[in-house]
Amino acid sequence: NAGVIQTPRHKVTGKGQEATLWCEPISGHSAVFWYRQTIVQGLEFLTYFRNQAPIDDSGMPKERFSAQMPNQSHSTLKIQSTQPQDSAVYLCASSSGAGNTLYFGEGSRLIVV
């Protein structure tokens, strides 16, 4: 079991550019979550999917952030017109459903300069 795989592990992008982050959940897990991690805010919920359907995107900054799950083996988080305040570690997690145990990937560190 390879665990949750996130790519890229590190990304540096210029202000105003687009950044796309990928996540491959654990095979067989029905739910995929995206969180943003910063020192100041801790782990902030962004969005989640269950059986590929978007369930809750209440944490997403609506104007520039979007997430998709086109198939059960991967999800993407896209940030358009990146800003320095978007710099953070973006964590993806998957879950088998009941019991809420999340299995996290190692994250994608985004730096906007």
Next chain:
Amino acid sequence: GDSVTQTEGLVTLTEGLPVMLNCTYQSTYSPFLFWYVQHLNEAPKLLLKSFTDNKRPEHQGFHATLHKSSSSFHLQKSSAQLSDSALYYCALASSSFSKLVFGQGTSLSVVP
């Protein structure tokens, strides 16, 4: 809405002393509570979670008791080890299939 509060940002302890990390929560429902641990350059992983039948969860010497009257789920360990140095997050879920809401985290540093 649901929220979790961890009052200590940084806790520094001498090896062998007891550990207690605070966690309080607000929720409209009767939530499930969790502790996650994140070692440096690693992914967060589940440390322990509350049971529905009031049993006290334990793992790797850590334990936590859910007190609904005070809305708390403090993490404790009788004797800190150097390897316990990590970032600890308390979290809640309002139902079995809902998202987890995390606190801001407590960084535990255990020194010799």
